[in-house]
Every structure is written in C-alpha cells, then in structure tokens.
Amino acid sequence: MNKELEHSFVKLLEEHQNIVHKVCRLYTNNQDAHNDLFQEITIQLWKAYPKFRGDSKFSTWMYRVGLNTAITLYRKSKRNIKTQDYDGVQFKIKTEEYDDTEEQQLKLLYKAVHQLNDIEKALVFLYLEDKNYKEISETLGISEVNARVKMNRVKKKLKTILNP
Amino acid sequence: MDELELLKKDWQKQDEYFTKKCSEDIYNMLQKKSSSIVKMLFYISIGELIFWSIINSIPLFSSQDYNNKMNAIYENVNILNWLTFISFGIIILFVYLLFKAHKSILVTDNAKKLMESILKTRKIIKYYVAYNLVFAFLCMVIGLFYTSQNDPKIAAKLEGSKDTELVVISAIAFITTAAFVTAIWLFYKLLYGILTKRLNNNYNELKKLEI
Numbered sequence: 052m053n054k055e056l057e058h059s060f061v062k063l064l065e066e067h068q069n070i071v072h073k074v075c076r077l078y079t080n081n082q083d084a085h086n087d088l089f090q091e092i093t094i095q096l097w098k099a100y101p102k103f104r105g106d107s108k109f110s111t112w113m114y115r116v117g118l119n120t121a122i123t124l125y126r127k128s129k130r131n132i133k134t135q136d137y138d139g140v141q142f143k144i145k146t147e148e149y150d151d152t153e154e155q156q157l158k159l160l161y162k163a164v165h166q167l168n169d170i171e172k173a174l175v176f177l178y179l180e181d182k183n184y185k186e187i188s189e190t191l192g193i194s195e196v197n198a199r200v201k202m203n204r205v206k207k208k209l210k211t212i213l214n215p
Numbered sequence: 216m217d218e219l220e221l222l223k224k225d226w227q228k229q230d231e232y233f234t235k236k237c238s239e240d241i242y243n244m245l246q247k248k249s250s251s252i253v254k255m256l257f258y259i260s261i262g263e264l265i266f267w268s269i270i271n272s273i274p275l276f277s278s279q280d281y282n283n284k285m286n287a288i289y290e291n292v293n294i295l296n297w298l299t300f301i302s303f304g305i306i307i308l309f310v311y312l313l314f315k316a317h318k319s320i321l322v323t324d325n326a327k328k329l330m331e332s333i334l335k336t337r338k339i340i341k342y343y344v345a346y347n348l349v350f351a352f353l354c355m356v357i358g359l360f361y362t363s364q365n366d367p368k369i370a371a372k373l374e375g376s377k378d379t380e381l382v383v384i385s386a387i388a389f390i391t392t393a394a395f396v397t398a399i400w401l402f403y404k405l406l407y408g409i410l411t412k413r414l415n416n417n418y419n420e421l422k423k424l425e426i
Contacts, residue, residue: 061241068241072233073226089236091251093244095322102323112323119322122417123329124251126410153221160222169413170420173326178219179226192327197424209218 060100063109064093070110071096073180074117077172078125080165092120115190118176122169163212171205178202253320253333255410260313260340264306267347271302287365294357302350309343330418337411344403348396355392 064071071092075085096116103112164175170191177187188198236244248254316336322329362369373381 057242057245061238061245064241065236065238068236069230069233073229076229076233090244090247091249093241094247094249095251097245098249099322115325116322119324119326119329120251122326123333123414124253124322126250126252126255127413156218156221157225160218163218164222168420169417170326175219179223181223181227190325191421192325193421193424201424206217206219213218 067110070113074121077176078121091125092117095120118173163209312339327421352396359388
C-alpha cells in the first residue's frame with residue numbers, strides 16, 4: 052500500500068483514536084489488554100481502509116470496525132485475566148469537582164457494565180456514544196425494535212446488578 | 216437519574232484521560248501481524264490442506280515394489296490410484312470453497328453478518344475434516360478387506376481360523392478403526408470448540424434477539 056494512503060490513515064486514526072480507546076476501555080480490564088486490543092483494531096482498520104470510500108464518516112466506520120474486532124475477531128488476551136481492574140476512579144480522580152457519592156456510584160456502574168456480556172456491552176457502548184437506535188441496529192445487524200427491547204433489558208439488568 | 220445517563224455524562228468526559236498514541240506508535244502498529252480468529256482459522260485451514268494432501272500423496276511417492284505389492288493385493292483394479300485422484304479433486308474443491316469463504320469475511324459488515332461469514336468458513340473446514348475422516352475410515356476398511364483376501368500370509372492365517380475367530384478379528388479391526396477416527400474427530404471438536412466458543416456465544420446472543 053502506498054505511503055500517501057498510509058499517511059492519510061495514520062492522520063485520521065490519530066485524530067479519532069478516542070473511539071478505539073473507548074472500545075478498549077469497555078472490553079478489557081487492564082492497560083496491557085487495552086493496548087493489545089488497540090493494536091488489533093488498528094490492524095483491522097488499516098486492512099479495511101483501502102475500501103473505505105467515504106460514504107460514511109470515518110468515525111462512523113471506525114465504530115463498526117472497532118466493535119466488530121472487539122466482539123468477533125479479537126481472541127481475548129491472557130493479559131485480560133490479570134486483576135488490576137479499571138474503574139471510574141482513574142478518570143474522575145483528576146477532575147476538580149470531586150463528588151464522593153457520585154464517584155462511588157460511577158465506580159459501581161463501571162463494574163456493573165464490565166459484568167455484561169459482549170453484545171450487551173456493544174449496546175451500552177453505542178448508547179453512551181449517543182447513537183440512535185437505527186445506527187445501533189445497523190451496526191449489530193438486528194432490527195431497530197429488537198435493539199430497543201434489548202436496551203431496556205440491559206438497563207434492567209444493570210439495575211439488578213447494582214441493587215441485588 | 217437513570218444510571219446510564221449518569222454514566223453517559225462521565226463517559227463523554229473521559230477523552231482527555233486516555234494515553235494518546237502518537238503517529239509513530241500507529242505506524243509501528245501497522246507493521247504488526249493480526250492475531251484475529253480469522254487469521255487463526257486461515258492458518259488452520261492451510262495446515263489441514265497441507266496435512267491431508269501429504270497423506271493423500273503417499274501412494275504417489277511409494278516405491279515400485281510397494282506399488283506392485285499393493286496392486287497384487289487390490290487385484291490390479293487400481294483402487295488406490297482412483298481414490299488418490301478423487302481425493303485430489305475434492306481437495307481442489309475445498310481450496311476453492313475456503314478461498315471464497317475467506318474472501319466473504321468483511322470487518323465492515325454488521326456484527327451478525329460478520330459472525331455468520333466466519334462461522335460459515337469454520338463449517339467448511341469442519342466438513343473438510345469430516346470428509347477426510349470418513350475417507351480414511353473407508354480406505355482402512357477397504358484395505359483390511361483386500362488384505363485379508365489377497366495377502367498370502369494373512370489369508371493363510373485366516374484360512375485356519377474358525378468362523379467365530381474371524382468375526383472377533385473383524386470386529387476388533389472395525390472397532391479400532393472407528394475409535395481412531397472418533398478420537399481424531401473429538402480432537403478437532405475440542406480445538407474448534409475452544410477457538411470459536413466466544414464467537415458462538417455472541418452469535419447465539421444476537422440470534423436470541425430475533426426470537
């Protein structure tokens with residue numbers, strides 16, 4: 052593949068890398084596994100890039116490839132087994148307005164989301180990214196109605212995990 | 216407040232806390248090899264094709280003496296040659312099917328379609344393994360039959376045996392062959408089971424949504 056293509060890809064990925072980081076954040080539980088998945092998603096994006104025609108936004112295309120890699124192609128790294136879990140604190144601790152109650156609640160929420168299965172996590176991810184049900188259904192290959200039904204079930208499941 | 220709404224608020228603030236990859240990091244990643252399940256299936260299918268092609272080629276590379284002996288046992292009907300040609304034809308067919316299946320795996324498809332394409336590829340490899348095991352089983356049974364009939368040493372030994380002994384010998388030979396083939400099949404089931412467990416679970420989860 053030519054240098055120009057490589058250069059444009061690297062530039063776009065560098066600019067939109069947070070999407071990949073967020074997918075990794077949801078599907079891994081430590082920094083090593085995060086880096087492994089980040090690398091695999093980058094490789095898959097690069098392999099698919101020559102056929103990216105710009106019909107959709109680069110970011111929209113990244114959501115699909117990133118999620119597909121996380122839930123379908125990626126073979127879980129052994130490094131994922133390590134117990135050095137992520138939680139909300141590492142992000143929030145750096146903020147100035149620190150609210151302990153909210154902090155605790157967020158920590159529990161992140162843990163609860165990590166207990167969901169891969170498909171449920173994908174739904175939550177797209178929901179958190181403010182995608183509408185049409186986009187969610189198109190990304191996962193299910194009907195819009197089923198996406199809504201499943202999302203409601205996930206919300207109930209999260210409630211049950213948080214208040215057993 | 217809805218739990219997810221609270222999470223969404225926090226989720227959208229986290230961008231600045233990720234360890235950013237610089238362009239050099241990304242360039243380095245592009246040089247690395249993928250370790251995806253598709254890559255694994257691809258290597259396994261290549262391994263299968265090479266392994267079974269070598270097994271099928273054995274008659275072509277055996278010595279003239281050995282071939283003469285085999286022809287005597289198989290009454291010059293060239294069964295071995297025919298079986299070899301047929302098996303090569305089938306290998307070519309599987310190479311074509313696998314190539315087509317691998318080509319249809321697109322990471323840009325929706326999740327369900329992508330999973331279906333991978334599972335279809337895995338199914339073709341499974342059929343190929345099943346075909347080879349059935350073929351190996353048939354070859355062993357045919358081989359045992361002709362050997363017992365036409366190999367002078369074995370035929371002479373069997374001549375002196377009673378009917379019940381013959382039944383026991385045949386049963387032992389049949390069961391041993393079947394056990395050998397089943398053991399290999401179970402090994403493959405375990406191998407693919409481990410490899411595609413997560414993929415199968417996720418696919419079933421998506422399928423469940425359709426019901």
